[in-house]
Amino acid sequence: MIKFFKFHGTGNDFIMLDGRELISLPTPDEIRHLCHRQTGIGADGLIIVKPVEGFDFEMIYYNADGSLATMCGNGARCAVAFSFLTGQSGSEVTFKAGDGGHTGILQPLTDNNWMVEISMSNINIPDKTGEFTEINTGTPHLVILTQDTDAVNVPVEGRKIRYSGPYRANGINVNFLGIGEGRLKVRTYEKGVEDETLSCGTGVTACAAVAALKTGINNWIIETRGGLLEVKLKKNINIFENVRLKGPATMVFCGEFTGSFP
Structure with missing residues (x-):
């Protein structure tokens, strides 16, 4: 039996595995089965948190x-909370993702809810x-300025472009x-999920950068279908840092499932 935890960051949900308990990594077929919403646990993605030098x-x-993906902003915030929950780190962390090193700061809200701020790569x-x-905010995005995000058929229009x-x-x-006035509304079609997700961390970061280029405002509250996120950035010539x-x-x-790994 393999123990798992189910997390979400503003509705973007993940299966979390403790890499210290795994002998081998799951195969793509196993991941697809676990993430399937009818025949598996159900999730937008699977995350393994493991020690690294x-x-x-x-x-x-x-x-x-x-x-395999290079970065997931909501997933990374869940990984910081999961690492804290499982005793792998404290409330201030450094962690490695596919796009390089990041930092994170965690504030407990309840026994199963945390507010987490992470650094993202320069854009x-x-x-x-x-x-x-x-x-590109750790993964490639296309940002489309839209008058009425509620009116967009995201699964259809997003799939057509993707x-x-x-x-x-x-x-x-x-x-x-x-x-809008001091606030952004964002809806995202995610490759790999091949559908609209309730929230996308790298996506709202991409949108905040585009909004900053258009308005000159660098700090944004972003409304997604899964909740509110905050992005801060600083423009420096040809990059945001x-x-x-x-x-x-x-x-x-949390629970347990049977599988061929470890």
Whole structure:
């Protein structure tokens, strides 16, 4: 039997595994089975938190389709809380993800809920910006300025773009961004999940960067369908630096499952 924890960050949900208890990593088929919402545990992704030299822990993140991803902002905040819960780290951490090193600060709210702020990688400012902006925040995103995000059929429109000619091979996350007075509204179609998710940490970070380029405002509260997130960043010539993502991380339940690993 393998113990797992189910976490979510503003509705973006993950299966969490303690890497210290695993002899081998799950296969893509096993990940797809575990993340399946009808026949498995159900999640947008699977995260393994394990010791690594030079950091408090390493976060290995898999999409629901079994593919390995470089970074997940909501998943990283859940990983910080999971590491704290399982005694691998304290309230201030350094951790490694696929896109490099990050820091995190955790504040307990209840026994199963934490407020977590993490550092994100520097963001290169794209040469072309406008109604459609491609930008990488640890994973590639396309940000589309939208008058009414509620009116967008995200699964249909997002899938249409993600599987269009330029993006079919490698995929891209598609974000629909509405800019309001001091607040953003964001909806995201995620590759690897191949559907709309209630929230996307790297996606709201990408949207905050695009909004900053358009308005000159660097601190944003972002409304997603799963809750509120906060992004702060600083523009420095051709990059955004000191990028921070803040929001809740919640443990939903824990249990055990049978499997071929370890």
